[in-house]
Amino acid sequence: MDDFSDADVAWLMDRAAAHREGSASRVVPPPVVGLLFLETSLRTRLGFSAAAARLGGWPLPVFEQRHSAISMDESVAHTVRALSGYCDVIVTRLPVPLNSDVLPLRPRCPILSGGDRGPAGEHPTQALIDLFALRNDLGGAAGRSVVVVGDPRMRSVVSLCRLLVRQGVGEIRVLTVPGLLAGRQPPGGVADRVRAVFDWSDAAGADFLYVAGIPHEAVSLEDRDRLRLTPERLAGLGEGCVVTSPLPVIDEIDEESWADPRLRAFEHSDDALFVRMALLELVLGAAG
Amino acid sequence: MDDFSDADVAWLMDRAAAHREGSASRVVPPPVVGLLFLETSLRTRLGFSAAAARLGGWPLPVFEQRHSAISMDESVAHTVRALSGYCDVIVTRLPVPLNSDVLPLRPRCPILSGGDRGPAGEHPTQALIDLFALRNDLGGAAGRSVVVVGDPRMRSVVSLCRLLVRQGVGEIRVLTVPGLLAGRQPPGGVADRVRAVFDWSDAAGADFLYVAGIPHEAVSLEDRDRLRLTPERLAGLGEGCVVTSPLPVIDEIDEESWADPRLRAFEHSDDALFVRMALLELVLGAAG
Amino acid sequence: MDDFSDADVAWLMDRAAAHREGSASRVVPPPVVGLLFLETSLRTRLGFSAAAARLGGWPLPVFEQRHSAISMDESVAHTVRALSGYCDVIVTRLPVPLNSDVLPLRPRCPILSGGDRGPAGEHPTQALIDLFALRNDLGGAAGRSVVVVGDPRMRSVVSLCRLLVRQGVGEIRVLTVPGLLAGRQPPGGVADRVRAVFDWSDAAGADFLYVAGIPHEAVSLEDRDRLRLTPERLAGLGEGCVVTSPLPVIDEIDEESWADPRLRAFEHSDDALFVRMALLELVLGAAG
Incomplete structure (x- = not known):
């Protein structure tokens, strides 16, 4: 990045x-x-x-x-x-x-x-695509509250966190499960701006919710369920919250969630x- | 279609x-x-x-x-x-x-x-390609006698039959073997215009002979032989008959048949x- | 060719x-x-x-x-x-x-x-690419001393030898191992211009050294070593010698050899x- x-x-x-x-x-x-x-x-x-x-x-x-x-x-x-x-x-x-x-x-x-x-794997062009989504839908990253859902070790998450901090993001919460935090620190230089949380109630107040995806077999099926975006969990987010994903998603987003206009992953694609x-x-x- | x-x-x-x-x-x-x-x-x-x-x-x-x-x-x-x-x-x-x-x-x-x-599988663009061949070589499908050789269940055959009926084809005979008729009706709306026949003598008088192909292992080798286009069988067709195929063919057309100028599959391709x-x-x- | x-x-x-x-x-x-x-x-x-x-x-x-x-x-x-x-x-x-x-x-x-x-397998377009290298770097093939290193049976070598002879090459030496000569004659029409040699000292005086490559498992590892281009062997070539290869090479050219400016395989590519x-x-x- x-x-x-x-x-x-x-x-x-x-x-x-x-x-x-x-x-x-x-x-x-x-x-x-x-x-x-x-x-x-x-x-x-x-x-x-x-x-x-x-x-x-x-x-x-x-x-x-x-x-x-x-x-x-x-x-x-x-x-x-x-x-x-x-x-x-x-x-x-x-x-x-x-x-x-x-x-x-x-x-x-x-x-x-x-x-x-x-x-040190990164995916910088994806992070720039995500920033473009923030710019178009929310006027930019500055001061915004961003929640990343899934595996914080994914290269797209690493690059996005780095870029958001440079752009003056307000805060970054990573909604994940403990197993995905093992053996990996947040990317250097952004650790103080990134906080791990473990419950969907901690996603409340997000301006931008980023469903990062979870590699196949990286976690148990129970943990996959725990991190899946569902209509109920969408209901807990604010009306102006923008939800996206770098895609592809398999089961990280429940099919029924796609009807929600706040989910704009394909428009961002x-x-x-x-x-x-x-x-x-x-x-x-x-x-x- | x-x-x-x-x-x-x-x-x-x-x-x-x-x-x-x-x-x-x-x-x-x-x-x-x-x-x-x-x-x-x-x-x-x-x-x-x-x-x-x-x-x-x-x-x-x-x-x-x-x-x-x-x-x-x-x-x-x-x-x-x-x-x-x-x-x-x-x-x-x-x-x-x-x-x-x-x-x-x-x-x-x-x-x-x-x-x-x-x-309900179809291959409509192939049928339009076949109609273009009929138009160029025979002035169109209207009133023409069309003989389809091979497996009537193939999607290209289904689409072609539907299109030909809409274009006022005279008649469609399907030269096949009984095993390929099992469990499948002619496509809806065209059943009364399509007739199954089982002998090359029934291909006589065709204006347009369409070698549809036979899926690998769909029939016995004896039945493949029975449906193969050969110089002898070509000899039984009229001088003005146009012979074609959507291709690819493996053994459905005998190599020697390609010398016959009535066989125009590659020109149509x-x-x-x-x-x-x-x-x-x-x-x-x-x-x- | x-x-x-x-x-x-x-x-x-x-x-x-x-x-x-x-x-x-x-x-x-x-x-x-x-x-x-x-x-x-x-x-x-x-x-x-x-x-x-x-x-x-x-x-x-x-x-x-x-x-x-x-x-x-x-x-x-x-x-x-x-x-x-x-x-x-x-x-x-x-x-x-x-x-x-x-x-x-x-x-x-x-x-x-x-x-x-x-x-009779050939690779004529590669030979023309090699001739273009000779033209640009040495003014052409006429009168030049060319040394081919590797497997003389490779199609690119066959086509190159044929083309070089037509272009009035001075001589072609093939630096190889006896096992690679078995069962194959130099291409027809050029046999009298191609001479097999088995030692790097016989590459001295070359204007153009062509590392043809050796198919995987075609020779023993000892023979691969014997034919590998190394800095020591490069040192035995003249200052004006142009070294090239149709690529790809695996171990036919020692990594350290690439620092030598006489090795121009990528420029020719x-x-x-x-x-x-x-x-x-x-x-x-x-x-x-």
Whole structure:
């Protein structure tokens, strides 16, 4: 998340808003966008593919079968280096940390993280998408009370907390179960702004409720039930509360909850297109 | 098939003809076309991809691995809803019925069926491609004698029969084996126009012979032999008979039969591009 | 390799140079480029995809699952024939020889080999990419001393040797191990220009060192060590020697060797884009 300066974030939000209003004129030539996804992803991969197309460019997806029993593969760094000669920008989703172990010394084009793994794993573009939702629905993050529901170790939560603190968020509560807190501290620099809570009554007063999701088999079925968004739990939130999720969700949101107009996850997914267009433009040098 | 009105069908045929002649000017902005294919398909998927490109747009293919042993997937409805925010139109090929169980309540763009499954499974775009072949080679379906060879339960056969009856076809004979008739009635509304026959001599006099194909292991090898198109059986057809197939075929058409100029399956596959371009334009609102 | 005349090769080199300098104006309409890759490939597939995009066109990738236990597939010839109706050109990578067994009688568009298999298997587009490297770095192949390291049976080596001899190469030494020579003669017509050597001291004096790679498990680990490019072995080469590889490499090039500026495999991979653009233009009729 730290790779984006405050000026970058401000530019991105304004630029995404211009795309959303349809008032953005072209600022970069149509780009060839490499999509190196070595981990499953639907939204990030297709979202950046659509963003490439909406900029007049070309998505170039790479699904490489790796680590199969009968092959010795070239290194990820070599793959990225070669691909960087074909593309104007590469978006990556890797099952390992995106660092100098996997990045080539001198790529020929910018690399944009679409999520990585490891102790410092982040998902910064998702956090920017979430901030855009806050901006559009609530005027921004400053002073707001945000409740994150689910697994605080998820990379999208880590990046979101970091970004919200930089944006002057009022407070962040993480509604979770004790088992998901084990062995992991809140991300550095934001620990004093993040507080764990364990009961839906502690979500009251939230301006923005973020259903982060829970990895399959990360917790018991009882704990999954405990964290599920239901109409009853929605009833405990304020009328102006905005509820969202980076998606996908399986059972983290009860089907009946979708009828509630405060749940705006798909609308935010739609708006994500504009943020991804702005992100591609930013790394292509459009921000000047 | 009923989703296309007679006016739609007429517009599609004229529009496809204009594309075929190269006289069609652009009527829709270059579209982003999502291709959600959860079942194997070569022709429909690549054909609509090429059609998107020929309209100046972008194909956006989705091959999602689903129902794997170790994952809990989001619902198809959620996937379609999210994808509909990125695309101008989505073409689907699903292993289940395309109905409200899998369609989101409010998709953001039109959904075009590229074939679905279930008791009411259809393949309407293929039927329109077949009608375009009839129009180009025989002036249309009205009054024509059509013989379908193979499995009458196939979705392409169901859609074709429905469409041909609407177009005033003279008669439809289905050349099949008794085992393939078990447990299935001809599609509703067309039963009185469709007659099952069991011998190639009953194909005599056909204007249009449609080799529908037979699913692998659906019948015995003897029955496959019985339904195979061979030079001898071609010899029993009239000189002006047009023979086609929606493809792929494995052994349903004997290799030697391909030398016969009456067999025009690949030419019709080529012309399918123009029908698919017109279909994308129709659902994008071009028909006004 | 013989499918490209000397005039074709000369045109390709000049055209690729024009693309590299950014001085090439458009000579073909934006093409739809089918990519029928039935064998794994990263560089050839993505390289031609990027080339299609850089020409303003559309890559149309086909990854068909074939020969699965539960399906009977249509023939490759049928697939190519159908695809040829959607595309302006098809690039193929096949696990079998690209000959009349797999090519349709009358494809609707040109077919460009991206590598095939069998006793006469070749990889002609890679050889043209290698020749472009020779031209840019050494002024051409004429009179040059070329050393190929690795498996002389690889299709890229076969095509390169054929092309270099046509271009008046001075000599070709193949630095290999005896086990890799068994059962295979140098490609016809070039046997008298190719000499096998077995020691790195025999690479001295090379103008162009080509690390061809060694298939996994083709030789013992000791033999892999014997053929690996290391800083010590690089030290034995002349200052002006250009070292390259068609990539990918796993352990054929020691990681430390990459710091040597004479090793230019990635730069040549970058330049390959321009050769592939020129190749698409050539088969689309631009040279006429």
